[in-house]
Amino acid sequence: MQKKNFGEWYSNILKVAGIVDVRYPVKGIYVWCPFGFKIRRYTYGILRELLDKSGHEETLFPLLIPEEEFMKEAEHIAGFQDEVYWVTRGGLDELEIPLVLRPTSETAIYPIFKLWIRSHADLPLLTYQIANTFRYETKSTRPLIRAREITSFEEAHTAHESYEDAEMQVKKAVEIYKSFFKRLCIPITISKRPDWDKFPGADHTIAVDTLMPDGRTLQIGTVHHLADNFARTFEIRYEDERGERRYVHQTCYGISERCIAAMISIHGDDRGLILPPEVAPIQLVIIPIIKKEGGEEVLKRCRKIEERLGERYRVKLDLSEERPGAKYYHWELKGVPVRIELGPRDIKKDEVVISRRDEQKKISVKMEELDNRIEEEMNKMGKNLLLKAEAGMRERIFECAKIEEMSNHVRKGIIKASWCGDESCGREMEERSGADILGDILGEEEDGICPICGKETKIKVYLAKTY
Amino acid sequence: MQKKNFGEWYSNILKVAGIVDVRYPVKGIYVWCPFGFKIRRYTYGILRELLDKSGHEETLFPLLIPEEEFMKEAEHIAGFQDEVYWVTRGGLDELEIPLVLRPTSETAIYPIFKLWIRSHADLPLLTYQIANTFRYETKSTRPLIRAREITSFEEAHTAHESYEDAEMQVKKAVEIYKSFFKRLCIPITISKRPDWDKFPGADHTIAVDTLMPDGRTLQIGTVHHLADNFARTFEIRYEDERGERRYVHQTCYGISERCIAAMISIHGDDRGLILPPEVAPIQLVIIPIIKKEGGEEVLKRCRKIEERLGERYRVKLDLSEERPGAKYYHWELKGVPVRIELGPRDIKKDEVVISRRDEQKKISVKMEELDNRIEEEMNKMGKNLLLKAEAGMRERIFECAKIEEMSNHVRKGIIKASWCGDESCGREMEERSGADILGDILGEEEDGICPICGKETKIKVYLAKTY
Numbered sequence: 015m016q017k018k019n020f021g022e023w024y025s026n027i028l029k030v031a032g033i034v035d036v037r038y039p040v041k042g043i044y045v046w047c048p049f050g051f052k053i054r055r056y057t058y059g060i061l062r063e064l065l066d067k068s069g070h071e072e073t074l075f076p077l078l079i080p081e082e083e084f085m086k087e088a089e090h091i092a093g094f095q096d097e098v099y100w101v102t103r104g105g106l107d108e109l110e111i112p113l114v115l116r117p118t119s120e121t122a123i124y125p126i127f128k129l130w131i132r133s134h135a136d137l138p139l140l141t142y143q144i145a146n147t148f149r150y151e152t153k154s155t156r157p158l159i160r161a162r163e164i165t166s167f168e169e170a171h172t173a174h175e176s177y178e179d180a181e182m183q184v185k186k187a188v189e190i191y192k193s194f195f196k197r198l199c200i201p202i203t204i205s206k207r208p209d210w211d212k213f214p215g216a217d218h219t220i221a222v223d224t225l226m227p228d229g230r231t232l233q234i235g236t237v238h239h240l241a242d243n244f245a246r247t248f249e250i251r252y253e254d255e256r257g258e259r260r261y262v263h264q265t266c267y268g269i270s271e272r273c274i275a276a277m278i279s280i281h282g283d284d285r286g287l288i289l290p291p292e293v294a295p296i297q298l299v300i301i302p303i304i305k306k307e308g309g310e311e312v313l314k315r316c317r318k319i320e321e322r323l324g325e326r327y328r329v330k331l332d333l334s335e336e337r338p339g340a341k342y343y344h345w346e347l348k349g350v351p352v353r354i355e356l357g358p359r360d361i362k363k364d365e366v367v368i369s370r371r372d373e374q375k376k377i378s379v380k381m382e383e384l385d386n387r388i389e390e391e392m393n394k395m396g397k398n399l400l401l402k403a404e405a406g407m408r409e410r411i412f413e414c415a416k417i418e419e420m421s422n423h424v425r426k427g428i429i430k431a432s433w434c435g436d437e438s439c440g441r442e443m444e445e446r447s448g449a450d451i452l453g454d455i456l457g458e459e460e461d462g463i464c465p466i467c468g469k470e471t472k473i474k475v476y477l478a479k480t481y
Numbered sequence: 482m483q484k485k486n487f488g489e490w491y492s493n494i495l496k497v498a499g500i501v502d503v504r505y506p507v508k509g510i511y512v513w514c515p516f517g518f519k520i521r522r523y524t525y526g527i528l529r530e531l532l533d534k535s536g537h538e539e540t541l542f543p544l545l546i547p548e549e550e551f552m553k554e555a556e557h558i559a560g561f562q563d564e565v566y567w568v569t570r571g572g573l574d575e576l577e578i579p580l581v582l583r584p585t586s587e588t589a590i591y592p593i594f595k596l597w598i599r600s601h602a603d604l605p606l607l608t609y610q611i612a613n614t615f616r617y618e619t620k621s622t623r624p625l626i627r628a629r630e631i632t633s634f635e636e637a638h639t640a641h642e643s644y645e646d647a648e649m650q651v652k653k654a655v656e657i658y659k660s661f662f663k664r665l666c667i668p669i670t671i672s673k674r675p676d677w678d679k680f681p682g683a684d685h686t687i688a689v690d691t692l693m694p695d696g697r698t699l700q701i702g703t704v705h706h707l708a709d710n711f712a713r714t715f716e717i718r719y720e721d722e723r724g725e726r727r728y729v730h731q732t733c734y735g736i737s738e739r740c741i742a743a744m745i746s747i748h749g750d751d752r753g754l755i756l757p758p759e760v761a762p763i764q765l766v767i768i769p770i771i772k773k774e775g776g777e778e779v780l781k782r783c784r785k786i787e788e789r790l791g792e793r794y795r796v797k798l799d800l801s802e803e804r805p806g807a808k809y810y811h812w813e814l815k816g817v818p819v820r821i822e823l824g825p826r827d828i829k830k831d832e833v834v835i836s837r838r839d840e841q842k843k844i845s846v847k848m849e850e851l852d853n854r855i856e857e858e859m860n861k862m863g864k865n866l867l868l869k870a871e872a873g874m875r876e877r878i879f880e881c882a883k884i885e886e887m888s889n890h891v892r893k894g895i896i897k898a899s900w901c902g903d904e905s906c907g908r909e910m911e912e913r914s915g916a917d918i919l920g921d922i923l924g925e926e927e928d929g930i931c932p933i934c935g936k937e938t939k940i941k942v943y944l945a946k947t948y
Contacts, residue, residue, distance in 0.1 A: 099580075
């Protein structure tokens with residue numbers, strides 16, 4: 015499994031590590047296998063924790079959206095109508111009103127927001143759901159990255175008294191997503207998408223991207239300021255403190271299973287998965303080294319360690335018939351963060367051998383120090399994964415002043431360039447460089463010259479080949 | 482809110498307690514509100530815990546099933562084809578192969594089981610998922626009870642070497658479901674459905690029912706022995722120890738959000754919800770009683786209690802501007818198990834007043850005994866809810882020897898009767914009594930006489946009006 019052939023490596027790892035099964039008989043639709051689903055569970059557990067903690071309440075809105083609601087917001091329709099699935103039949107009847115499978119839930123949720131919101135006392139309203147959504151993708155599909163059933167779409171929807179309050183929420187959402195990706199050890203860029211690439215119906219879109227091993231960026235989170243665009247369409251108004259009826263201002267933000275695709279792709283190596291300890295289904299594997307004699311004592315000790323560390327970690331004691339080497343190979347493939355080996359020689363010295371998945375070094379540890387050492391290594395591993403990934407991304411960000419330089423760096427990583435902000439220059443820059451503008455780099459202004467028109471500008475943008 | 486008018490009470494409580502919103506603009510499709518969703522989260526948390534602990538692995542299979550797979554199992558189609566939704570369009574294209582929204586997932590899962598199962602070493606295979614399923618219901622719909630989008634369908638699917646192994650799993654599944662409903666304090670009956678009412682494609686079906694306040698039973702869980710019926714259709718075979726290829730034997734079992742409908746309906750009263758402590762979104766509410774003076778000290782103490790008990794329970798300190806009476810009313814409606822009241826007079830005595838939602842008595846408790854007392858009352862409340870509900874059901878089970886007696890008891894509760902086991906007698910008994918046969922009472926055999934044909938029999942059945 016050579017990661018340098020990334021496309022092949024990615025397909026292969028999903029299969030051999032048991033993440034998703036691609037053999038479902040519908041194009042672009044995948045099955046979550048047990049091991050993959052456990053990663054999903056812990057990963058989305060973090061997301062839920064962060065959203066709950068910051069005042070969001072979980073809800074669940076319907077999958078089926080009646081044509082009339084879906085067709086209310088003009089830009090939104092234009093953005094989605096080529097890629098929605100339509101339910102037209104129920105049993106043997108033609109439905110009177112065709113139903114759309116939600117591609118995203120604005121048009122399912124906002125008719126209800128209209129009913130829930132009466133006065134300023136109901137605001138801000140912060141909700142989210144984690145649900146399946148559907149896109150009839152005509153481009154080539156890829157598991158966890160571009161699927162027709164997005165099985166794990168977290169979408170938050172919020173309503174506020176003013177544009178400014180909504181803007182504050184956009185900033186908070188960006189911070190929540192930053193924390194989330196930090197815990198997955200995924201380095202990110204944050205930028206404001208150009209107008210032609212914003213969410214259909216939004217005022218503007220802030221996007222979270224990461225850089226994949228093949229030099230393309232993957233959008234792994236978006237935060238949309240909707241202003242009062244949807245509020246006007248769905249008539250979502252509140253009575254303010256002076257008794258005046260005003261439109262709410264809204265935001266929405268989402269993350270899909272692409273977060274897991276990124277985590278797998280960025281950390282993995284030729285031996286298989288490398289999982290951050292927090293989301294690893296098995297955090298610790300214990301391998302007994304059984305020689306001709308002393309086997310019983312080894313097993314007894316292993317069980318003791320399993321029991322003790324099992325109180326704090328997800329531990330697997332591997333008692334299968336395989337040789338130790340085969341076991342190492344198997345659990346490395348599965349990305350288990352820490353391995354403990356224990357044989358008769360270790361017992362004599364009252365030690366065990368531990369090995370971290372990201373470093374592969376073997377370290378002898380005194381039995382009495384084991385608990386502290388495990389904790390330390392788990393922490394170190396999380397930090398190390400993030401640092402390594404951040405360094406890996408940083409060295410693939412190329413500052414380019416001229417179009418020719420850009421073309422040379424496309425597919426090697428992310429390009430950083432000046433841009434006058436003019437759409438026609440932006441479009442031309444995209445076309446001539448062969449890269450897409452990800453957007454304005456937030457908080458980064460620098461004197462520069464637009465490589466197309468030569469005007470002075472302070473705007474810096476990222477560009478890249480994208481998924 | 483009078484519970485004796487159950488239909489009205491039920492609709493009302495869902496609304497005022499914030500469980501689901503019924504105003505979504507598609508018939509039979511509902512929105513989970515934040516408070517209701519929290520109940521769902523804790524309830525399904527118990528179910529996940531029980532399934533994980535007994536060796537099941539969570540997975541997630543697709544919603545969309547291609548026509549060809551769906552149409553493979555003849556009985557299964559016959560049972561479902563009148564009530565499935567069809568996706569026929571993607572974007573602006575007619576789909577070449579129409580897709581069914583899963584009404585249940587056998588035909589989505591078993592083509593993949595065929596790929597996952599190779600040898601006896603792969604068995605037993607125990608999986609489950611919690612997902613949305615769809616039924617194009619033409620009968621009248623009711624939130625959480627009969628919906629077109631079943632949002633919270635837990636379905637387990639297992640595969641085994643033999644019919645007997647699958648039968649063992651059926652028994653285990655029944656035990657798991659018993660434990661689950663016990664934790665929700667819901668009394669149940671368990672019976673083997675008559676052949677004409679089994680799951681389409683199953684060998685036989687064991688059903689879990691409960692008795693609702695209006696005297697009708699609600700099916701809240703089913704366990705199906707599929708024998709090798711689906712294995713033959715989907716060609717799911719394994720190599721046994723002697724190298725022979727054999728069909729697996731399968732089971733599947735499911736629970737939907739009806740478990741929450743039952744919990745709400747059985748425990749609630751004229752004041753509102755009564756929630757078992759384990760699933761209550763707020764387990765403990767603290768109400769400060771602020772008089773003209775001493776307010777600060779009261780608040781300080783309340784905050785201390787909130788902090789201390791907050792480590793073990795989900796606690797709400799109600800600091801709103803309402804009068805205490807209005808607060809009691811509100812939190813009783815929401816079903817909070819235990820209320821703590823604290824005013825200046827209590828402080829003088831170093832006491833607090835606690836009141837349990839199911840008993841309404843006020844009890845003074847010394848501050849130093851508070852933690853133990855809360856734990857004790859929470860436990861007592863769980864037990865009390867179950868005992869009360871069990872007694873309520875027991876006294877509405879009527880043993881009837883003759884058809885005329887049965888007709889008199891229909892809609893008052895569950896009828897227990899003898900039956901010769903013959904389908905024509907069963908059908909006639911149903912017709913003449915006006916009740917449905919729920920099924921053979923498992924483990925209960927007794928000498929009796931079939932009220933239709935007069936033959937001697939040992940089979941006892943339950944009958945009832947059903948939802």
